[in-house]
Amino acid sequence: MIHRMSSVFLRTLRDNPVDAEVPSHRLLVRGGYIRRVAPGAYTWLPLGWRTFRRVENIIRQEMDSLGAQEVHFPSLLPREPYEASGRWSDYGDNLFRLQDRRKVDYLLGPTHEEMFTLLVKDLYSSYKDLPLWLYQIQTKFRDEARPRGGLLRGREFVMKDSYSFDIDQEGLQRSYDAHRNAYIKIFERLGLPYVIVSAMSGAMGGSVSEEFLFPCVNGEDSYVRCTRCDYSANTEAVRIGSTPPVDASTHELARVAETPDTPTIQSLVDLFNARPDLQRQGRPWTAHDTLKNVLFNLRHPDGRREPLAIGIPGDRDVDMKRLEAHVDPAEIETFADQHFVANAALVKGYIGPGSLGRENTSGIRYLLDPRVGIGSAWITGANELGRHVMNLVHGRDFTADGTIDVAEVRDDDPCPQCGGSLNIERGIEIGHVFQLGKKYADVLGLNVLDKNGKPQVVTMGSYGIGVSRAVAAIAEATHDDLGLRWPRAVAPFDVHIVIAGKGNDDTANTANTLAEQLDSAGLQVLLDDRSGVSPGVKFKDAELLGNPCIVIAGRGVAQGVVEIRDRLLGTAVEIKIADAVAHIVAAHSSSN
């Protein structure tokens, strides 16, 4: 079927929508692919939906050929399974909760681990049934605090989520590897560049998890890559080693110093270097010699608030995203002035380890950056107005309740694996593979009988690809100044034919004939047959819509040629009309 632009439900916009920041969002709206209906919720228009379905089908094909079986759950789910897993509360405000007419609680599924676990429990009970791989392509709901970038972060979005069920860890590893390989194939077919990075295993702990990130400055995730070895990780998941203990006997005794007017780390360091009685032999003090103590409030899913103090070297900041990932599902709130007032042990500006820790005057849990090793000496607050203390030695003069590795990661930081240096880059998460282990099977009671007739808890993996996000990511990856530029595998149409003449002459006849021939050859054809629209508008629209091949039937028709442009390569050639179909079909059959 030939799609004629005179009747396709489409209106392109000349101006950028004012609320669209990232290029994919701007171009998808301008090109008439999507329309916003609510914050983080978008309507797919015909062009967008065609692209979406092509992306979806590539994912479906690869999941099917992997041997996973497609099912389809409701989005409307009962509370109980999520209550059992703890996520009814752990998901916090991000969960859409609702009630039916009898005031029974429901939720809109943010992800479906519980439901898949229960489904398998419902039907299977023997190790002989495993391994089992199930998946669905489903609308998910998450009440995001800040939807962003059009399709990049929505409150309603489509995800392919699959789940593996195995009797043991070896099986899980095989399932995981199989999905990981399938994901590599999928992203290659989609024409989406990716890096695979170690990811935060979350509060569950110990599990293996990797993310597929599309490298992109507009991305919300940052990740590190080692310039020497193959180490790569989401910034949230970077773990520096603990610092080995050093002999503390060489340090002088701790000593309190008067340090008026030192509200910042830099002013403190400057004062220490300026005062003869505080100067250090050999080299000046730096911010790295100071121990800064930062306070936060954690808000737990049950609403409980808990203050937390973190001690890190003064030349580093706490990375909020790393901290969030670390304390999940608790949320972080700032420690405001009224909280200082409420805890008399805290002297704002001069907080030191002397007041921190559960056994100490403030009673606040105190965790140290791993760089603060046993035996290391610090300049830090003395818990008195206008005073700091120097030579305060960890293990000799103070202790903490534990360590927490949430300091910011910087370019050129040492690689945890090889000691080389790290580069920080940004990316968009397009896939996530995760060895869940037995968490859900345990709490929901998914057991099967093993060879010996003994019940064994099933071990699971979960694997996600954001389908709607992938559409945006592809647009982000491939667009140029003129508009979208779809890879052949996902473009809404294979060929976009422009009638650049008056519409009632040989140009129209030629275009129509070509359209019919290309359609018969099995290509998806879009024909710009709009009358009264000037050629310039048609060219701009063709470039904006971004189909890979643009055929122009215009002034060349009189000489027996049409112009064929490759939107991906940016090339243009004139081809005899008689040869055009063969030329286009050949280009179409070649790779992206």
Add this chain to the structure above:
RNA sequence: CGGGGAAUAGCGCAGCUUGGUAGCGCGCCACGUUCGGGACGUGGAGGCCGGGAGUUCAAAUCUCCCUUCCCCGACCA
């Protein structure tokens, strides 16, 4: 969570200071001219001025509340 800015036709914007019942460009409709890089003329259609409350004879305009969007910040002890 905090601080700014904003919400008026499908899109981009003016009007608000100084209240008197809404305008421009693009797009859309009709006719005519144009036809290879976002053409032109003439005539049209289209808006509960984000929602609610208040002040007033009268509110897009002033006040308050709510919702949504954008930007910046979130700790430097």
